[in-house]
Amino acid sequence: MKNKLFLYLFIFASLIALYLFVSGGSMVDAKEKRIVGLENKVIQLQDSVQVTELKALEMQYFSLENNDDALAYYDHLNIKDATRYISDKLLETNETKGNNPLIPYEGMENDFKINKIKILNHKWIIADFSDGKYWGEVLIKYELKDDLGVDFSLVDNLLYTRSN
Structure with missing residues (x-):
């Protein structure tokens, strides 16, 4: 009886560990996708800032x-x-x-x-x-x-x- 209890606890703990491993991996993937998306937005914002700065400099030419x-x-x-x-x-x-x-x-x-x-x-x-x-x-x-x-x-x- 004691052995079966430990076996069930071991199986239950293994299932929880497997769930945490799979969900943790998918969380990491989701976070990585979000980081890549944010990096792309930062690059786009930097490009638009450069374009805006160039336009501002161009507008200041006759000044x-x-x-x-x-x-x-x-x-x-x-x-x-x-x-x-x-x-x-x-x-x-x-x-x-x-x-x-x-x-x-x-x-x-x-x-x-x-x-x-x-x-x-x-x-x-x-x-x-x-x-x-x-x-x-x-x-x-x-x-x-x-x-x-x-x-x-x-x-x-x-x-x-x-x-x-």
Whole structure:
């Protein structure tokens, strides 16, 4: 009787050990598949980050802050951030009553004001303007003088039309 009990316990323990061995192996396989899947996702994310970084660098190509030759024009003025200074001066033109003087259109809903500014180099700015409903873009030539005054002159413009 004692021998049969030990035999049954041995068989039961063997079955539990076999179950644990098989399920442990399948767990390892599942974990390995998950690790491989996550590694592939990491590789894809790294690739997309590289693509995004390249696009960002490409978008910054026409930018005053990344153009050392254009920034050299302002070395003698001791301006800490020329892009910010010029942008602020351009936004000050919005403070006039009525439409911005650099925008050659009369606002239809409200006054046209400059919203977004991209300083391309030491001579040109492209800016977006809107009256809340209608919008357009202007190409502006500017000159930063030694007395830190800025002269703006309109080069070209466009107003987008709605087709509803």
